[in-house]
Structure formats: structure tokens, C-alpha cells
Amino acid sequence: MIFETWWLLALPLIFGLGWMAARFDARQLMSEQGALPRSYFKGLNFLLNEQPDQAIDAFIEVVRLDPETTELHFALGALFRRRGETERAIRVHQNLASRQDLPDAEREHALYELGQDFLRAGLLDRAEESLRRLMSGPYAAPAKHVLLELYEVEKEWKKAIDAARELQPLEQKDYxxxxxxxxxxxxxxxxxxxxxxxxxxxxxxxxxxxxxxxxAPMLLGDVAMAAGDAQGALGHWLGIEKQDATYLPLVADRVVKAYRQLGDDGRALEWLRGLLKTNLAAELLDSAYRAELEQHGAHAAAVLMREQLRRQPSLQALTKYFEAQAAEVAQASVAVTANAADVADGEPAGCAHDVEHEQEVSAIRDLLQHRTRNLARYTCRECGFRARLFYWQCPGCNRWETYAPRRSEALG
Ligand SMILES: [Zn+2]
Structure with a gap:
């Protein structure tokens, strides 16, 4: 390999260029630093000394002297809002939004941020006023989105419908x-x-x-029922099976009530017994158990739950089985006591044994009830929020129809 002598010349040249570049950078940095107004450092100092109000005043002075520093304001405003200091965030963004010398895009950005500050502060009217000024331009879609959230909070459903319709083409999303x-x-x-x-x-x-x-059909059924039309209500509720059968458990108790009103309790029980053989059984155990208990008594309810335990064993079915057993034993004991009252003097044979059995069954029932009481919960698919009641809008993340109508078990 031949040693290339020109490298000896090139090396110092490269070092020299590097040194010059470094000096140039340093000089440029120094001149930039020199260009920053003193208020900037004053503001920074106030911020570091945890005096945010004085810092805001200083930074407002910076943006007056140098409109290029608006990014700093947006960062500051976002920081305040994130920390829950909405009043300070509002002050920063209001200052930006009111500046006529700022480009339109920046002023719109400030209005959008201001709308969110007001929303966070609970000043809904003012949030709406800010966001409504952004009906065109790059902030139109995000502003409408925040407006939609605002109308939901205010329960202004007609306005929410309009906002969702306007958002559909803007976001290319189905609402x-x-x-x-x-x-x-x-x-x-x-x-x-x-x-x-x-x-x-x-x-x-x-x-x-x-x-x-x-x-909709659930509520249409309620309207029909309230008007005394149980048959019509049943039509709406049973029709849900064709839409999505997994929602049937949500109307089970209403169906039982409608059949009762029609004087056809037996049909309700038949319907529930049929569903116990499907994968909806876990959700319908309560309704089926109650209907059987009311119509045929504790013994029949215990038999039904025993059948269910053989078909689909679960802690809930076992609990219901022992509830029925305890009710049955209690009934028998009441009957024995009544008979004993008829027999003059002397305890009937086997009474002590019955009391012991009754206590045993009740203890098992109580234990199982305690274990299963908080077991089943509806769970939001989006945020995992768990709730005892079924919600159409998740209280955790405010999204719609994110709860499956099926409760899930989580052993704590
Ligand atoms: Zn959620």
C-alpha cells in the first residue's frame, strides 16, 4: 500500500476548519443570546423561583418585544393547564389571542388552547365562545371535536348531533x-x-x-309499557335478539314483568329457562332464579340451579343454589315450628338436627354471597373502568357503547 503524502497536508487543514466552525457556532450562539430580551431571563428566573405570576408578566413583555417567541407562550400555557393552573393558562392564551399583530394561524391556535382552558376550568359558555370562532381553517376539526365534548358535558344533545354531523366529513369518521x-x-x-x-x-x-x-328498542319498550301496552313492549324487547342477543339480559326483568302483566308468568319462565341453556346463562341466573322462586317456590329454584350447576358450573350458580337451599330449609323449619305448636308439650324429634342443618346451609350461603357480591362487573373495553351498573357512556373515558353487556369476573 502506497502512503499518500497529501494526507499530511489535509489533516491540519481539517483541524483548522473544525476550529473555525466551532468558533463560528459559539459566536452565533452568543449573538443570539444577546438578541434575547432581558425580560426573557427575568421570566425564566421568576419561573425557577416558583413565582409563576411574575414570570407570566415578564414573558408577556418578551412576546411584545419579540413576536417570534410565541412557541414559548404555548409551551408555558400547556404546562399551566396540565398542572391544573387553568387561570394562569387562560391568561397566557388570552394574551396571545388578543394580539392583532400575530399571524392568523397562531391566533387560531391560541383560541383553540383557550377553549380547552375554559373547558378544563368549567367555564363552558366561554369555552364554546372561543371554539365557535374557529369554524374554518386548520383548527376547525379539533375545535369542533372539543365542542362536541363540551355539548356532551352540558347535555346539549341537539347541538352535539349537529357537531357530530359536521365532524364526520372533517375527520373522515363515522359518528x-x-x-x-x-x-x-x-x-x-x-x-x-x-x-x-x-x-x-x-x-x-x-x-x-x-x-x-x-x-332505542329498550326505551321504545319502556314507552309502550308505560302506556299499558305490554304486548307491544314485549315486541320491542324480544326483537333485540335479532339485533344482538347478548343485550337480552339487560331486558330480562322487564320481559318477566310484561308477561306477568299479560297474566302469562309461565311464558317468561319458559323463555328464561331456554336462555339458561345458551352462553347468556351467567347473566340471566338472577332473573331465572327469582322467576322460578316466585312461581314455584324454593325447592323448584334449588332444582333449577342444580341443573344449571351441572350444565355450566359457576360460583354464581352455586351461590344461588345455596340461597334456594337456605330458603327451603327455613320454610321447612317454620312448618315444623307450626306443627310443634299444635302438638301439646314436648319437642318434636329431630328438631336439633334441623336447626344445625339450617345454620350450616345459611353459613355456606352467607360465605358464598360475600365472595360473589362484588365479583361481576361491566368493564369498559377502552379504558378498563369497571362498574356495577351498565352504562351506555363510560364514566371513565366518556366514550359511547364501550361496555359489553356481559359482566366479567375478577377475583381480587
Ligand atoms: Zn372507558
């Missing part, structure tokens, strides 16, 4: 699930105002918006 739910909310409002015709109108619209919506 039919939400719109149908907003119609159902309007129907519920109408029912509270005792205006069933209005409610029916909204529910029919909900079904048109989203034919898979189950809440």
Missing part, C-alpha cells in the same frame, strides 16, 4: 353510533318531561341513524 345515542338521550329527556310522542320520534330517529342501536 352514527354517537348520533343514535344522542337521539336516545333526547328521548329520555322527553320521557322525563312526560312527552312520550316526542320520545318515540327521537327513538325512531336513533334506529335510523344506527340500526344496530339496542338502546
Amino acid at each position: 352514527s353510533v354517537q348520533i343514535a345515542q344522542f337521539c336516545c338521550e333526547l328521548a329520555q329527556d322527553a320521557l322525563q318531561r312526560k312527552q312520550p310522542d316526542d320520545a318515540i320520534g327521537w327513538l325512531q330517529q336513533a334506529a335510523r341513524e344506527n340500526p344496530a342501536n339496542v338502546r
Whole structure:
């Protein structure tokens, strides 16, 4: 390999260039630092000394002298809002939004941030006012999104429907699930105002918006039932099976009530017994147990739960079985006591044994009830929030229809 002598010349040249580049960078940095107004350092100092209000004043002065530093303000505003200091975030963003010399894009950005600050501070009217000023431009879609959240918080369902419709093309997203739910909310409002015709109108619209919506037929059934039309109510509720059978357990008790009103308790029990053979059994145990107990007594309920235990063993079925057993033993004991009262003097044979058995069964029932009481919970698919009641809108993440109508068990 031949040693290339020109390398000897190139090396010092490269070092020289490197040294010059470093000096150039340092000089540029120094000149940039020199260009920053003194208020910037004053503000930084206040911020580091945990004097945020004085810091804001200093930074507002910076942006007056040098409009290029708006990014600093947005960062500061976002920081305050994240820390829950909404008043300070509002001050920073308000200052930006009111500056006429800022480019439109930055002022719109400030209005958007301001809307979120007001929302966070619970000043809903002012949030709406800020966001409504952004109906075009790059912040139109995110602003409408925040407006939609705001209308949901305010329960302004008609405005929510309009906002969702406007968002659909902007976000290329289907909002039919939400719109149908907003119609159902309007129907519920109408029912509270005792205006069933209005409610029916909204529910029919909900079904048109989203034919898979189950809440609409549930509520239509309630309206029919309230009007004394049990047969009509059954039509709506049993029709849910065709939409999505997993929602049937949510209407099980209403179906039982409607059949009872029609004087056909037997049909309700037949319907429930049939469903106990399906994969919906776990959700229907309570309803089936109660219907059997009321119609045929504790012994029949115990037999039904024993059958269920053989078919699909579960802690819930075992609990119900012991509930029925305890009820049966208690009934027998009442009968024995009544008989004993008839027999003059002397305890009937086997009484001590019965009491012992009754106590044993009750103890097992109590233990099982204690173990299973908080076992089953509806769980949000999105955020995992667990709830004893079924919600159409998750209280944890505010999303719609994220709860499966099936409770899941989690042993703590
Ligand atoms: Zn959730």
C-alpha cells in the first residue's frame, strides 16, 4: 500500500476548519443570546423561583418585544393547564389571542388552547365562545371535536348531533353510533318531561341513524309499557335478539314483568329457562332464579340451579343454589315450628338436627354471597373502568357503547 503524502497536508487543514466552525457556532450562539430580551431571563428566573405570576408578566413583555417567541407562550400555557393552573393558562392564551399583530394561524391556535382552558376550568359558555370562532381553517376539526365534548358535558344533545354531523366529513369518521345515542338521550329527556310522542320520534330517529342501536328498542319498550301496552313492549324487547342477543339480559326483568302483566308468568319462565341453556346463562341466573322462586317456590329454584350447576358450573350458580337451599330449609323449619305448636308439650324429634342443618346451609350461603357480591362487573373495553351498573357512556373515558353487556369476573 502506497502512503499518500497529501494526507499530511489535509489533516491540519481539517483541524483548522473544525476550529473555525466551532468558533463560528459559539459566536452565533452568543449573538443570539444577546438578541434575547432581558425580560426573557427575568421570566425564566421568576419561573425557577416558583413565582409563576411574575414570570407570566415578564414573558408577556418578551412576546411584545419579540413576536417570534410565541412557541414559548404555548409551551408555558400547556404546562399551566396540565398542572391544573387553568387561570394562569387562560391568561397566557388570552394574551396571545388578543394580539392583532400575530399571524392568523397562531391566533387560531391560541383560541383553540383557550377553549380547552375554559373547558378544563368549567367555564363552558366561554369555552364554546372561543371554539365557535374557529369554524374554518386548520383548527376547525379539533375545535369542533372539543365542542362536541363540551355539548356532551352540558347535555346539549341537539347541538352535539349537529357537531357530530359536521365532524364526520372533517375527520373522515363515522359518528352514527354517537348520533343514535344522542337521539336516545333526547328521548329520555322527553320521557322525563312526560312527552312520550316526542320520545318515540327521537327513538325512531336513533334506529335510523344506527340500526344496530339496542338502546332505542329498550326505551321504545319502556314507552309502550308505560302506556299499558305490554304486548307491544314485549315486541320491542324480544326483537333485540335479532339485533344482538347478548343485550337480552339487560331486558330480562322487564320481559318477566310484561308477561306477568299479560297474566302469562309461565311464558317468561319458559323463555328464561331456554336462555339458561345458551352462553347468556351467567347473566340471566338472577332473573331465572327469582322467576322460578316466585312461581314455584324454593325447592323448584334449588332444582333449577342444580341443573344449571351441572350444565355450566359457576360460583354464581352455586351461590344461588345455596340461597334456594337456605330458603327451603327455613320454610321447612317454620312448618315444623307450626306443627310443634299444635302438638301439646314436648319437642318434636329431630328438631336439633334441623336447626344445625339450617345454620350450616345459611353459613355456606352467607360465605358464598360475600365472595360473589362484588365479583361481576361491566368493564369498559377502552379504558378498563369497571362498574356495577351498565352504562351506555363510560364514566371513565366518556366514550359511547364501550361496555359489553356481559359482566366479567375478577377475583381480587
Ligand atoms: Zn372507558
